[in-house]
Amino acid sequence: MHISRVDLNLFIVFEAIYTEGTVTRASQQLNLTQPAISHALNRLRSMFDDPLFVRQGNSMVSTPLARSIIEPVRQALRGLEMTLTDNGKFDPSQARKQFNLGLRDVLESTVLPPIVESITQQAPEINLAAFQVERRELASELAAGTLDVAIDMLLPLPPEIRRQQVSRDTTVVLARKDHPLIKRNLNLKQYLEAEHILASSRRKGMGLEDFELSRLGLQRRIRLRCQHYFAACRVVSQSDLLLTMPEAYARIVNQQFTNQILALPLTMPSWDVYLYWHQNLDSDPANCWLREQIMQAFG
Known part of the structure; x- marks a missing residue:
């Protein structure tokens, strides 16, 4: 089928359903009615002679064909978006867009508040979505455009993934107030x-x-292994266990507890945090603007 006979808006709907997982959320993202989304999906199914998405419970699960074409579709849509940007400019006050961030949960509390504050003031129609992505999949997600940027520790990623250091943190130890082993300092x-x-x-x-x-x-001696620093901080406040963690996050999660924050009596490398993006977006105005907001958020 020649491209002149294809409604390119159908691929925007396809990408939204694939990303959101339901017709309802796709309609909300695109600001379209659910019948309009369903109609577009039926046209896509007819075009490809494939169901593309199969309902399982409340979700739409992609077929093998849908999974095979999603990355080319996303790259094509991103290329069109960059081409149509007015003379390489990006006006956040007028833009309607969602940025997807790859972000470890430990960084959400330090990164998201200042970014959201900045974006809501400048860009009323721009949304953010933060996802935790397996590190082995980070490069492919950035290349496919499913992530606009990622924020993580220093990682061995391929050269087409650009990076910039955004922060450096130290390691501290948390102990409950009146810990029997600790008087003033921790040796x-x-x-x-x-x-x-x-x-x-x-x-x-x-x-x-x-x-x-x-x-x-x-x-x-590791007495307890758990998944989240917040839970660990609470355990520290009610026991004699110590917790070693990055200082910036410690000062956030420990606000509602009375734990001591002590210097680690051990030489440790710093916690260096980096911003990652794909080289194809080096000069993309929207991505440049987003990276600028993140750099300002880290201060």
């Missing part, structure tokens, strides 16, 4: 005598501080 002997919490999304493996201890031939 290495006290650190090793105490029992610890390791907050990690991984089921096994050492924390960064454990690697540094192992270099010195030392080992600490």
